[in-house]
Each structure stands twice: as structure tokens, then as C-alpha cells.
Amino acid sequence: MHSCCARKIIVWILCLIFSLSHSILVCGSSPPKHLCRQDQRDALWEFKSEFPLSGMAADEKTQTWRNNSDCCSWDGITCDPKTGNVAELNLWGSSLNGPLRSSSDSIGDLKYLRVLGLSGCNLFGKLPSSLGNLSDLTVLELDGNGFTGELPVSIRNLKQLTKLLIASSKLSGNFHQALLNLTELTAINLVFNQLEGTLPSNMSTFSKLEYFNVGSNSFSGSVPSSLFMIPSLTYLNLERNHFNSLLEIGNISSPSKLQTLILGGNRLSGPIPGFISKLVELSSFDLSFWDTLRGDVDFSIFLHLKSLASLDISTLNTRSIVDMSLFSHFESLSILSLSRNTVKFSSTLHLVSPIGSLAVASCNISEFPKFLRTQTSLFNLDISQNQIKGNVPAWLWSLPGLAYVDFSLNSFTGFDGPADVFQRNEIYLLDISSNAFKNPFPLLPKSITFLSASDNQFSGEIPTTICQLDSLETLVLSNNNFSGSIPRCFEKFNTTLTVLHLQNNSLFGKFPEESVSVALISLDVGRNQLSGELPKSLINCTHLEFLNVEDNKFNDTFPFWLRLLPGLQILILRSNEFHGPIHYPGVFLSFPRLRIFDISKNLFSGALPLDYFSGWNAMSSDVYIADNKYMFKRNTFSSFNIASKGLEMILAGISFSIYKTVDISGNRFEGEIPKSISLLKGLIVLSMSNNAFIGHIPPSLSNLTNLESIDLSRNRLSGKIPAELRKLTFLAWMNFSYNNLEGPIPQGTQIQTQDSSSFLQNPGLCGAPLHKICSGEEQGTLNQDKEDEEEEQVLSWIAVAIAYVPGVFCGFIVGHILTSYRHDWFKRIFHYFS
Known part of the structure; x- marks a missing residue:
């Protein structure tokens, strides 16, 4: 019995082994599929x-x-x-x-x-x-x-x-x-x-929507109340659009799950709606740039939002004062933006929640807020554009997490504490610009990546301690009294420094080749006393977008090698001693992204080929598209002069992205005006004055339909002023004086509004606004110009009439039909079309 069972067990085990072995062999031998x-x-x-x-x-x-x-x-x-x-x-x-x-x-x-x-x-x-x-x-x-x-x-x-x-x-x-x-x-x-x-009114069809972000577009009209009726919605971002009507929300039937609501940067106005107090789950809320029309704000509506971690109510345009004690009992509030309101701090203020970021720029603050001393979690402080005087308190630098600090546009004069007071922190951003700081220049922590100390009263040589900042990316020291040369130790920043602005100091000597960082995006050393040649190591700065060396003593030929920088958008060489031609045979000077080209007040000479401005693509378009990542968020650190409408004006901020300028005035150019100038359809300012240009004014200048200012004065131009220039309806200022022009001045609205000084010292010119009366033949040309202009106006009126008459006829027919039906039919039709 036992031996029989043993035999069965052995047979079963052998069958199992055979089966497993066969499976392994089959699997191992099968080709990959x-x-x-x-x-x-x-x-x-x-x-x-x-x-x-x-x-x-x-x-x-x-x-x-x-x-x-x-x-x-x-x-x-x-x-x-x-x-x-x-x-x-x-x-x-x-x-x-x-x-x-x-x-x-x-x-x-x-x-x-x-x-x-x-x-x-x-x-x-x-x-x-x-x-x-x-x-x-x-x-x-x-x-x-x-x-x-x-x-x-x-x-x-x-x-x-x-x-x-x-x-x-x-x-x-x-x-x-x-x-x-x-x-x-x-x-x-x-x-x-x-x-x-506009956004559709029936947004509630998105019944499962949790996240909705259409910020930074151009939507307008009202914010659909149906958005707030979506029960699943937790994130709603409509910032930086053009929404402009009152925010009206009906009764919210069920408790809202909304945790993030961002409405800032629109054109919303009127009282802040009380329904906000029902959004009790909100943790992030942005109402910035809401216009209360100088009305009062009941800030108590925020007391119901006990889960708030981030609140931005900056720029409310209200006469109400924001009392910081309002936020005393918030337990989770960490990010608070109150800028451009009037803010009050009490001397006994105590916040339960540790603030990590506080923005109180332009809040009419005259004393440094003492309650910050206990905010050991503070990492970002913006207290710019206030009226705070005296020294920055030393205790501020004992806050262990402080990393981003903006004191700009105050009246600070110094820093309390020892010279190395900053060394206690890892500060990454420090903006102390536009104050009254004087020497000694502070010893800074090596962690700093962004330093702006412009518009102060620092003097002497640029401190070499700056060269100990291992991670420096932005250095702005413009508008001080620094003297001496540019430190050669800047070579340490050869691969990190992206912005270097030393404008309007008293720096002299040559710009050291080794001090040019290959990472530069923006370089401004204008209005100093620098001399010698432009550093050719700039050719390695393949990301360079902005270059300004105006008002120095650079003595060099035209830097043709700049054409190899693909992103260059602003080039300003004005008021130096650059000389020689700006064109060489066989060298095609193409600046595809250049929008401001100012080489005025130098010693450049020679003739320009007819196709000189071919390939300047950015100026050939009348639309500006920001195709860069850096320059226009850093342009607040720089400004420069341009000549426009007969005046010197300063470009800064948003103007960088608006103006397209060619200024080659005050040189020794000769020959004819290049006809390719007419390709630059986006041009707003054109100045070619104080040269030796000859020949006729190209009629094709009428293609520059955005032109606002043109100066061709003090040349040797001859012939007539082209009648085609009447088409330039934006042309507000022109100057053709001191040339050899002749014939009648074209009779166009923009031309006739000019002062006679715009046409002086052209012995052959006649007609208004000059007091010289044209001869018979010239008067005939003048009359023909006037007739042509009147014909253009008549044609315009005919076009309007052609569109108007059918409209009136259709309106009459529709009106007759509508009044022929009963009142309820009218209501139905009105409802349909609305």
C-alpha cells in the first residue's frame, strides 16, 4: 500500500518536472515578438x-x-x-x-x-x-x-x-x-x-471642470457668473485680461470648492462684491488693480476666509486705509500684497500667522515697520516707493530666511550695524536703488544674484568686493558718482553676468576685453568717459539684445562684427568718436531683430548702398512681437536719449517695446538716401540730418505709414518734396530746412500744420507755411496737389455714402416691418437678435 502511494507520488513529481521543463524550453526558444x-x-x-x-x-x-x-x-x-x-x-x-x-x-x-x-x-x-x-x-x-x-x-x-x-x-x-x-x-x-x-455665458456646461486658467489674454466684457456655479471648480485664473464690468454673482446654491481665485490686472470696478465672503475654501485670492472708484472697502469680508494663505489686494484705488491688524487672526496667511494702498501699522501689531512674503510698495509708509522683527519666516520684503528715511535697521538681517529685499525709491541714507551685517544671510536679490545711500559701499553676501544700487550717492572706484560675489547675474550701478576704470576682476563673471549697467558715472579708460561676460543680455555703459575701441569680445555674447555706449569717447570704426549677434535689438553708439564707413563691399549688414539703431553724432562717412536697410526684418513690420525672454522685464534699469520731433527725449520702460528708430544724423554721410529705407514700414522716428546727402527725397518714404517724426535737414538734397508724403497721417513733425529743395510745398494736412522753420533755407521752396508765393507754373502744381487731395477726400466721402445709403434703406424697411407687427412680435425679434 505504502509502496504504491510512493510510486504514484514519484510519477506525479516527474510529470510536473517534465511539464515545467517543456514550458521553459518553449519560452526560451520563442522568437521575440x-x-x-x-x-x-x-x-x-x-x-x-x-x-x-x-x-x-x-x-x-x-x-x-x-x-x-x-x-x-x-x-x-x-x-x-x-x-x-x-x-x-x-x-x-x-x-x-x-x-x-x-x-x-x-x-x-x-x-x-x-x-x-x-x-x-x-x-x-x-x-x-x-x-x-x-x-x-x-x-x-x-x-x-x-x-x-x-x-x-x-x-x-x-x-x-x-x-x-x-x-x-x-x-x-x-x-x-x-x-x-x-x-x-x-x-x-x-x-x-x-x-x-467674451467668455460664453453658459460655462456651467463644464460640469466636471476643476482647473480653468485663461490669464494673460485679451478677453473683455463681464466675468460669467456661471463659472462660479461649477461645483467641482477649485482653480480659477482670469488675471491680466480686459474684463471690465461689475462682478455680479447670483446665489451660490452649494458650498463652493474654489481654492484659488485670481482676478487681478483687469478693469473690474465698483464695490468689492460681498459674495466673496462665501468662498470659505479660498487659500489664494488676487483682487489686485480692482478699481473701487475711490470708494470705501469693507475689509471685514476677508475675515470669513479663514483658509487664506495668499492675498493680493494691491492697487484698489480706495480711500479706505488698510489696517494691518485686520490680518492678526489669520492662521495660514503667508503671502500678503498690499502695495499702492494706504497701510497702517500699530506699534503693538502681532500676527499669528508667520508672514513669508510682504509687499507694501507705495503705501505712504514713513517708518520702518517694527513688527517685522518677529517675522522669522520672512523671505521676501518689498517696501519700495515709500517715504522712509534714516538707516536700515540691523535687526532686519537677523531674520534667518530673508532672501529678496527691495528698498528702492525711499530716502535711506545708510545701514545700521557693522560693515559685514549682510553676511548673516543668504540674500539673493537686493534693490537699494533711488535712495540717498553714500559710502561705504556695503559688504554683500556671496549668494547675491541680483544687485541694483543705481541712483544713489556712491563715489570712488567700483568696489572690488563686488568681484567676490560668486553668483552675480545682474549688476546695476547707474547714476552714481563712481570713477576710475571698470574692474578687470569682472572677468570672474565671464559666464554668469547677464545684465551690466554702469550708465551715467565718471568711469574712464578702456573697457577691458576680459571683463565682458559671454552671458550678457544687456550692457549699458553710456554717459561715462570710456575711450579706446569697443571690446571685440562682445562678439562672443550671442544672447546680447541691448547695447548702449552713448556719450563716451570711444574711438573706433563701425563694429561690423555685431551683425553676428542674432538677438541684437537695440544698438546705440551716439555721441562718440566712431569714424569711417558703415558699409564695406561684400559685407551684407543684416540686423534681423534690430529696432533701435542710433549712431548719431559721430564721424561716420561715405555713401550707403541702395539696399543698405534690406534684411532689417523687425523694422520692416509694423507689428511688434516680443520674441525675447529677458530684455523687456529688465529694461527698467536703463534709459537712453533719442531725438524725436526736434527734441531730445528719454526712452525707458514700455517705450523700449514701442519705438522703432533709425538715427544716423550728425555724421558725414554722402550720396543718395538709400531707397531701401522705405522697407522699414514699422519705423516711427527717422533722422538723417546734418550730413551731406544729395539727390531727391525718395517718394517711397510714403510707405512708412507709422512715421511720426522725420528730419532730413542740413543736407544737400534737391528737387521737390514728394507729394506722396501727404499720405503719412501720423507724421506729426518734419524738418526739411537747410537743403536745396525747390517747388511748391505739398498741400497736406500734416504738412500744413508745420512751422515755417521746417522749410527754411531752401531758396526754391514756395507755398504755405512759407510766406513765399509760388509762381504761375508752381501755383498750377500747387492747385493740382490741392485738387488731388480734395479728390481723395471726395472719394472717401463717396465710399462712406455708398455704405450709408443701403444701411439707411435697410433700416427703413426693417423699421417698417417691425412697426407693422404686434408688440409681442417685436419683443420676440429683439430677444432673438440680442
């Missing part, structure tokens, strides 16, 4: 072939794709393990660089995609309608590209879509009505685009 389907691989390969950089080192993800390999193993590709269909295409941050071609169905053929992620891939052009073929898509993520135009109508087919993320692009048009069909959406992010119009 590709998971990827052929049609899916073909679609991906076609998608890759659309981009010329695919397969190159610049496109580090798709270069791993091989047509004979399993596409499910390719970088950025995820497949459904059961079907082999490509379920996810995610190439975030790769360098595809091109359009998603509407003529290609490669994207549309990946019809089983659930996730399409192409953020930051340098894509541009319109979004292809083939996206609508991806009916299974749940996530569409295209942030940080250059897509233009509207969303395709076919997007309405993406009924499964839960996340639509196309932030930081160039989409235009209205908020697409097709989106209202996508009821599964939980997140919409269209921030930083060029969208406009």
Missing part, C-alpha cells in the same frame, strides 16, 4: 519625417527611433499592452521645430491616442484639423509652442478629453464655442495667448 502594429509605426515615422531636425542631435528624443524596431520601445511612446496601439505620444521639450502640417494625417492616423504631449517643442502654425480624429484622446498638452490662429472646429469631436493645455502660445480668436461640447474636461489652461472677445 514586436508589440507595435505596422500602421502605428508608419504613422509615427511619417510624423517624424515632417520635421527636418528629426534624427539629429538637436532632437534628442526622436533620434532614437528606428524604422525596423518596435515602436513601443521608442522614447516618448507608450503602447496599449493588449492591442499594440500607440496610446501615448509624449515628446515634451524635444526640438521638433516646425508646423504640425495640416496636409498630413500622421497625427490623425494615431487614432487610438489617449495622451498627446508636445509641450515646448518649438512648433508653430495652425493646429491641424486632423486632431479631431483622435476620438479617444483624454490629454492634449501643447504648452510653450508658437501655434497661431484659432482652435480647429474639429476639436469638438474629442468627447473624451479631460485636459486641454495650450498655454504660452500665440492662439488668437475667441473662446471657441466648440469647447462647450467637451463636457468631460477637468482642466483648461490657455494662459499667455492672444485670445479675445
Whole structure:
């Protein structure tokens, strides 16, 4: 019996071993099977072939794709393990660089995609309608590209879509009505685009929406109350648009889950609505730039928001005073922005919640707030634009987390404590500009990356202790009394310093070649006494956008090598001793992004070829598109002079992005005015005065339809003033004096408003505004000009009439029909059209 059982057990074990061995052999001998389907691989390969950089080192993800390999193993590709269909295409941050071609169905053929992620891939052009073929898509993520135009109508087919993320692009048009069909959406992010119009009133159709961000667009009208009726919504950002009506919200039926509400930077006005007190889950709230029309604000509505961690109520335009004691009992408040209101601090103020960031710029504060002494969590303090005098207290630097400090635009004169008082902290940003600080220059912690000490009373040589700052990226010392030379130790910042502004001091000597950082984006050493040649090491600054060396003693030829800097936008060499030609045969001087070119008041000479201004693309467009990341957020540190409308004016701030200027006046140029100047259609200021130009004024200057100021005075120009210049309706100032011009002055509105001084010392000129009467033949030309102008005006009136008469006729017919029906029919029609 026992031996029989033993035999059965042995047989069973042997069968089991044989079975396992067979399985192992079968598995081990089976050839590998590709998971990827052929049609899916073909679609991906076609998608890759659309981009010329695919397969190159610049496109580090798709270069791993091989047509004979399993596409499910390719970088950025995820497949459904059961079907082999490509379920996810995610190439975030790769360098595809091109359009998603509407003529290609490669994207549309990946019809089983659930996730399409192409953020930051340098894509541009319109979004292809083939996206609508991806009916299974749940996530569409295209942030940080250059897509233009509207969303395709076919997007309405993406009924499964839960996340639509196309932030930081160039989409235009209205908020697409097709989106209202996508009821599964939980997140919409269209921030930083060029969208406009109004938001739909029925936003509550997004019944599952949790995240909605359309900030930094151009939406206008009212904020739809239906947004606040979405029960799932937790994040709502409408900042920096043009919403302008009163914010009116009906009764909120269920407790709101809204945790983030950002409305700042719009045109909202009137009383702050009381319904805000019902948003009890809010942790982040931004009402900045709300206009209360100088009304009173009941700040007690914020007391109900006990979960607040961040509050921005800066720039309310209210006569009410913000009492800091209002925030005494908030337990979670960490970020508080009250700038540009009147703020009151009591001497016994105590805040329960540790403040991490406090902004009280321009709040009529005259004393340093003492309650800050207990704020050991403070890392950011903006107390700029107030009336605080005396010294900065030493105890401030004992706050262990303090990292970002802005004291600018006050009346501080010094720092309390020992010379190394700053060494106790790791300060990253320090702005002490526009005060009355004097020597000694403070010893700064090595951690500083941003230092602005402009517009003070520091003197002597630039302290070499600055060279001990290991991580310095921005250094602004303009408008002080510094003297001596630029420190050679600046070579330490060869790869870190991006902004160096030393404008308006008394620095002299040569600019050391080794002190030029290859990382420079903005360099301003204007209004000093620097001499010698322009440092040629600037040729290595491939990111340079702004270069100003005005009002120095540089003695050099024209720096042709600057044309190799692809991002250069502002070049100012005025008032130096530069000399020689600005053109050499065979050297094509193309500045594709240059918008301000000022080489006036130098010793440049020679003739300019007719095509000299060809290839200056940024000035050839009458639209400005900010295509840089740095300059216009740093331009507040710089200013420079330009000649416009016969006056010297200072450009600073927003003016940098508005003006497009060519000023070559005050040199020794000769020959004819290059006809290619007429290609610069975006030009606002043109000055070519005080040279030796000959020949006629090009009639093609009438192409410069944005021109506001033109100065061709003090040359040797001859012939007539072109009648075509009458078309320049923005031209507010012109100067043709001291030339050899002749004939009648054209009879145009802009021309006739000029003072006679604009035409003096041209012996052959006649007609208003000069007192010289034209001869018979000249008068005939003058009359013909006048007739031409009147004919243009008549044609304009005829065009208006042609449009007006049918409108009046249609209006009459509609009015007759409406009055022919009963009153209720009128109401129905009115309701339909409204």
C-alpha cells in the first residue's frame, strides 16, 4: 500500500518536472515578438519625417527611433499592452521645430491616442484639423509652442478629453464655442495667448471642470457668473485680461470648492462684491488693480476666509486705509500684497500667522515697520516707493530666511550695524536703488544674484568686493558718482553676468576685453568717459539684445562684427568718436531683430548702398512681437536719449517695446538716401540730418505709414518734396530746412500744420507755411496737389455714402416691418437678435 502511494507520488513529481521543463524550453526558444502594429509605426515615422531636425542631435528624443524596431520601445511612446496601439505620444521639450502640417494625417492616423504631449517643442502654425480624429484622446498638452490662429472646429469631436493645455502660445480668436461640447474636461489652461472677445455665458456646461486658467489674454466684457456655479471648480485664473464690468454673482446654491481665485490686472470696478465672503475654501485670492472708484472697502469680508494663505489686494484705488491688524487672526496667511494702498501699522501689531512674503510698495509708509522683527519666516520684503528715511535697521538681517529685499525709491541714507551685517544671510536679490545711500559701499553676501544700487550717492572706484560675489547675474550701478576704470576682476563673471549697467558715472579708460561676460543680455555703459575701441569680445555674447555706449569717447570704426549677434535689438553708439564707413563691399549688414539703431553724432562717412536697410526684418513690420525672454522685464534699469520731433527725449520702460528708430544724423554721410529705407514700414522716428546727402527725397518714404517724426535737414538734397508724403497721417513733425529743395510745398494736412522753420533755407521752396508765393507754373502744381487731395477726400466721402445709403434703406424697411407687427412680435425679434 505504502509502496504504491510512493510510486504514484514519484510519477506525479516527474510529470510536473517534465511539464515545467517543456514550458521553459518553449519560452526560451520563442522568437521575440514586436508589440507595435505596422500602421502605428508608419504613422509615427511619417510624423517624424515632417520635421527636418528629426534624427539629429538637436532632437534628442526622436533620434532614437528606428524604422525596423518596435515602436513601443521608442522614447516618448507608450503602447496599449493588449492591442499594440500607440496610446501615448509624449515628446515634451524635444526640438521638433516646425508646423504640425495640416496636409498630413500622421497625427490623425494615431487614432487610438489617449495622451498627446508636445509641450515646448518649438512648433508653430495652425493646429491641424486632423486632431479631431483622435476620438479617444483624454490629454492634449501643447504648452510653450508658437501655434497661431484659432482652435480647429474639429476639436469638438474629442468627447473624451479631460485636459486641454495650450498655454504660452500665440492662439488668437475667441473662446471657441466648440469647447462647450467637451463636457468631460477637468482642466483648461490657455494662459499667455492672444485670445479675445467674451467668455460664453453658459460655462456651467463644464460640469466636471476643476482647473480653468485663461490669464494673460485679451478677453473683455463681464466675468460669467456661471463659472462660479461649477461645483467641482477649485482653480480659477482670469488675471491680466480686459474684463471690465461689475462682478455680479447670483446665489451660490452649494458650498463652493474654489481654492484659488485670481482676478487681478483687469478693469473690474465698483464695490468689492460681498459674495466673496462665501468662498470659505479660498487659500489664494488676487483682487489686485480692482478699481473701487475711490470708494470705501469693507475689509471685514476677508475675515470669513479663514483658509487664506495668499492675498493680493494691491492697487484698489480706495480711500479706505488698510489696517494691518485686520490680518492678526489669520492662521495660514503667508503671502500678503498690499502695495499702492494706504497701510497702517500699530506699534503693538502681532500676527499669528508667520508672514513669508510682504509687499507694501507705495503705501505712504514713513517708518520702518517694527513688527517685522518677529517675522522669522520672512523671505521676501518689498517696501519700495515709500517715504522712509534714516538707516536700515540691523535687526532686519537677523531674520534667518530673508532672501529678496527691495528698498528702492525711499530716502535711506545708510545701514545700521557693522560693515559685514549682510553676511548673516543668504540674500539673493537686493534693490537699494533711488535712495540717498553714500559710502561705504556695503559688504554683500556671496549668494547675491541680483544687485541694483543705481541712483544713489556712491563715489570712488567700483568696489572690488563686488568681484567676490560668486553668483552675480545682474549688476546695476547707474547714476552714481563712481570713477576710475571698470574692474578687470569682472572677468570672474565671464559666464554668469547677464545684465551690466554702469550708465551715467565718471568711469574712464578702456573697457577691458576680459571683463565682458559671454552671458550678457544687456550692457549699458553710456554717459561715462570710456575711450579706446569697443571690446571685440562682445562678439562672443550671442544672447546680447541691448547695447548702449552713448556719450563716451570711444574711438573706433563701425563694429561690423555685431551683425553676428542674432538677438541684437537695440544698438546705440551716439555721441562718440566712431569714424569711417558703415558699409564695406561684400559685407551684407543684416540686423534681423534690430529696432533701435542710433549712431548719431559721430564721424561716420561715405555713401550707403541702395539696399543698405534690406534684411532689417523687425523694422520692416509694423507689428511688434516680443520674441525675447529677458530684455523687456529688465529694461527698467536703463534709459537712453533719442531725438524725436526736434527734441531730445528719454526712452525707458514700455517705450523700449514701442519705438522703432533709425538715427544716423550728425555724421558725414554722402550720396543718395538709400531707397531701401522705405522697407522699414514699422519705423516711427527717422533722422538723417546734418550730413551731406544729395539727390531727391525718395517718394517711397510714403510707405512708412507709422512715421511720426522725420528730419532730413542740413543736407544737400534737391528737387521737390514728394507729394506722396501727404499720405503719412501720423507724421506729426518734419524738418526739411537747410537743403536745396525747390517747388511748391505739398498741400497736406500734416504738412500744413508745420512751422515755417521746417522749410527754411531752401531758396526754391514756395507755398504755405512759407510766406513765399509760388509762381504761375508752381501755383498750377500747387492747385493740382490741392485738387488731388480734395479728390481723395471726395472719394472717401463717396465710399462712406455708398455704405450709408443701403444701411439707411435697410433700416427703413426693417423699421417698417417691425412697426407693422404686434408688440409681442417685436419683443420676440429683439430677444432673438440680442
